[in-house]
Amino acid sequence: MLIFDADDTLWENNVIFERVIDEFLEWMAGPGLDRAGVREVLDGIEAANAVRLGYGSKVFLRSLRECVERLRGRAVTAGEAERIAGWAPAFDGGRVELIPGVAETLAELARRHELLLLTKGDAEEQERKVAVSGLSRHFRGVHIVAEKDVATYEELVRAYDLVPSAAWMIGNSPRSDILPARAAGLQAVFIPHDRTWVLEHAEIDPDDGKVLRLSAFGELVRYF
Structure with missing residues (x-):
């Protein structure tokens, strides 16, 4: 067997996630926290959510949202939530x-x-x-x-x-x-x-x- x-x-699967992550890191990186630092935070959130919630694009997008909240120290704004939701179609292809x-x-x-x-x-x-x-x-x-x-x-x-x-x-x-x-x-x-x-x-x-x-x-x- x-x-x-x-x-x-x-x-191919993870390459799609990595393309989105690359855009996310570019968005979130700035003075005091470079792309590597943002990625470290995101990896930690993803690891925790994988245990609690499982896998897939819905959990991934939730992890992006939580990463924004952790880095910004507040809830996401409507504009930030819309930007994150804008990545959902990347995973909906036929x-x-x-x-x-x-x-x-x-x-x-x-x-x-x-x-x-x-x-x-x-x-x-x-x-x-x-x-x-x-x-x-x-x-x-x-x-x-x-x-x-x-x-x-x-x-x-x-x-x-x-x-x-x-x-x-x-x-x-x-x-x-x-x-x-x-x-x-x-x-x-x-x-x-x-x-x-x-x-x-x-x-x-x-x-x-x-x-x-x-x-x-x-x-x-x-x-x-």
Whole structure:
């Protein structure tokens, strides 16, 4: 069984958030607090909100609002709230940008193996992205969860009666895709993305022989 992450593994995702963050930092930076300082505050707010509220664009826009309030020491004005709301359409597109090699590679792998999709975030947003991607036909099951932790992978193993050592989790996030999957006994394929969200970063044991490291999605057909 091959289990795939979605955001930043099958299609571009964090780059959209980073474009908005870049504009936000330009707006908020000024005397006494540079872009790096604003980003540090925002990262802290996002980390806290991810635990309390989950993931997705709605939580992200709320984090921007809270960041403005913290930096300005007051509630946001009507104009500031309008400016933040103006970024919402960036996440409402009716298409996704597949990462190069994904469509043809999944089509080939689906002829050889059973595939699952495991993604976290806002259910409505993730369902939309799966639908418009055109990739759902390749997967035996699509699972949208609030968090990808060890318990999530153990539940997936039970649901599909998997042998953990014969299943592979494939993704770009050390924190969500690789480390918890390994802790649950699965093998893993790490395909780094240069714009992976900072909160998904973590160290992967370089001596872990059960983690296959690839540089591009299309390389999967050489191993599976």
